[in-house]
Amino acid sequence: MFLMRPDEKGVTPLKVFVAGALHESHSFNSVRTPLSAFEDAEPGSILGQPGLADTRTTEGGIISAARAFGWDLCFPFFAKAAPSGPVAAAAYDTLLARLLDELGKAMPVNGVILALHGSMFAENCPDTEGDMAARVRAVIGPDVPLALTLDCHANVSDLMGQSADIITSYRTTPHTDQRETAERVARLLDDAMHSRSAPHCHVGRLPMMAGLDMGRTVDPDGPMARLHVRARQIEARDPEVLEICLNAGFYYGDIAETGPSVVVIGNGDDARFQQIADDLILEAWETRDYFSLSFFTGPEAVAKAAADRPDPGAGPMILVDFTDGPFGGAHSDGTELLDLLLKADLPGTVIGPILDPQAVTDAAQAGTGATITLAIGGKTDPTYGGPPVTVTGQVSALNDGTYLRKGAYLTGSTGRMGDSACITSGNCRIVIISQRQQPEDREQYRIFGIDPEQANIIALKGQNHFRADFEPIARELVFVDTGCLVAVDYTIFPWSNIRRPIWPLDEVTLPSR
Template sequence: MALRIAVSGLLHETNTFAPGLTLLEHFNNERSVTNEEFERRYLHTRTSMGGVIDAAVQHGAELKVGLYTSTTPSGMIEAETADKLIDDLLRTLPQEIDGLVLIMHGAMVSEQYPDFEGECLRRLRAKVGDRFPIAMTLDLHANVSEDMTRLADIIVGYDTYPHVDMYERAVEAFGLLADTIGGQITPTRSSKHTGMLIVPQAMMTEEGSMKLIMERAFKLEEDPRVLNVTVIGGFPYSDVADAGMTFIVTTNNDQRLADQLAAELARMAVDRKESFAIEQLPPKEAVAAALAEQEGPVILVEGSDNVGGGAPADATFVLEQLVSVQESALIVIRDVEAVNEAFRLGVGASFTGQIGGKSDRLHGKPVEVSGKIRLLFDGKYRHLGAYMTGHMADMGQTAVVESGNLTIVLTEKRVAPWDIGHIKYAGIVAEQYKIIVAKSAIAWQTAFGSIAKKTIYVDSPGCCSANLHHFEYKHLNRPLYPFDEVPSHVRV
């Protein structure tokens, strides 16, 4: 009899410092509860969901779809929304199944559940029992709790940042789940927290300490006793007890080996803790440094307004330095009021108005801009690059305004610069600009990495600042580096 595998998931990266609450309506844009809806949206895409679809075919399994929904990273999930999401997840869990692939982020936080993924697993276990096989995929920016490690039989996290291996990791998780159901393996897990909180800009997996750590993890996976090694960088903008870098090692029924290897990787990371520091320049100095470069594009990484980390996408600290820039510059800003005004005026009209800085004062004040409306469009596009290739994205109503040498893309919805499509569909050629502002930490590289001549990190206030001393944490497990020394139990 063919395997009957269910797939479900709730995916959100929660920034507890971001303004506002995340509501149920925010999950409406990406939601499916039937096989038809799921396949229509994700078949032939390089996403986790596309990976599960293809893996089911490879294994000759019958795929049964429950609720899958996600939304752009943002603020704390409202309590009522959290309970509704979990209730719907349980209610739509398919019947008569042999196992479940659960697609999660790992850094979901609601008003009442600081460990949202752990709460989902606790509720699932209450429904399906302790012996039912569950494989869970996680983002590299998860914050892993003991309950998550204990209650999921298999945890497979992304190996890349920018995340270009979601598809492959879902295929891997599906395969391990199938082998577990078939009795070929008995997954045994161990997780080890490093006692460190590091910022996303330090987690680029193709360079520095993260590359060395990943290479060691891959080497450990060559041991036939090791089923998976997951390197979790953590998400520092969720103020929860388990925030920080963690390692999860899954072996085939060898707890001692899993414990040993997880501890080894944690020590390796701690030994390199100083290497995770990031050099940044204040906005004015960053723009001056970009202009001093002989060639462009120069990418100004405005990580404090990282849309992919939950920021509002309307910070103006860099924008106000660009309004009279002497060379070509490009920036994307979310501003519903400005977009509506541009659509009222129409293409070719003159635009004058206050842009950005409307979510809260943490991200700056509105900036006066005057220019010509070059283009208006509905903001819908498909990913063209390596990150979630083929995935549908939606910026909402979008206007392109040219103000002197500065091109401003005004969007109705927050959009992360994960793919070149977000400007290419607006008729913009990135290579023509000396300066490009990326409201991102690292994932912008899947859009602009191949053309960037120089990268400059900007130190500005915001809910995703790379300077963690800007934040007032209340719930972290202490001691925790960089605020304290690394706990002694990790160093041994």
């Protein structure tokens, strides 16, 4: 926890401006992300939310820290959208205009926090976070400290490092430390505003677009976890190293600076801080081909599930449709596992959530208890995920898809899947949603009357975050490659903007040091 500052009578509180704009943009997803996809994007949408300060979220951590430090907080919006294709030009222009307009109205300020993802790309701006940071810097001038919070799947650009004084990222995957990250950036900013430090960013990067096992920290012996141990040792040994920020990168961004990075925040601009960043990214390079997951094809995964004879109470076998995970930027309406599991009709099978607004509408019109035939999934781009699957079943539940997160990920905050339906067909229960959302919390199933702990098989679409709440109950995780957009073979994409040569697309030999 951060330390509360003592009250100072007669001292004007420091004014801190905060805004958020978070989106992970998959360059090869053909669907552009409109402004309407962003929640909490309207000015005035944050500080009035009851209980937000108590949630395990970035915005909750910032609000709580601001109260402890006695800041005068100006926090107009925290726009966030589920990962998908690049942000539409009009949407980015609007978000940027709102950011600069709200900042202009708040001026003068003593400090700024921008809560970003680090891998948002727009049609008209490949480095949106660098652009936003640079635009903010132009408004506040060179002396007001600017801090960025990022997802650890950020592609940190040179412009981000040049514009910001402080950068810090989540240290866990699944991202269960968003609140701690916010509190950490608040401490760093408070020290800078009180001239207790003079933070400066130093970015280390090598010609690699992948590495650090996609940032996973569930294995304490994995490269990301081990590099964090090294980083914390360096911070403890050298008090002038204010923060070491490790980023695995987002591998589906076709921009020049895609890939892992290390950002060292030094107390001042000293060459030794850059050397630390360069040494740590070299350690990441040396483990670049480590990948902790192995994959089954769809038929192999379903055959494995069919052959399994679990003990009572063993928990579900979770078939993870990795390449169609919505929070990797995939469409989340791929149908291969749906088709295979319907044909297998294994007892206790739960499938979804699957994105299909039209199927939800059709189910709602039929009503709870009705028997209906639906074409489910495969409507966005069948190239990545297959065609729709015809399903005949009973509409067993309908709701608005709203749930309260009770697991370790974003605890206490509200999740939304939009209007939703559950269809029962044979032994299979299929959850269909109208708003793209990742599987992240068991409450997403309980609102349909499904007890995840009692399921035999759960087929869900995800990469990492589901593990925080589902891995503890799973008898086994089976990762499946169904040929969708979050591909593990990066060579399938038509890269045009990424820097070359770059590993693993090219043979790369580093110069001797």
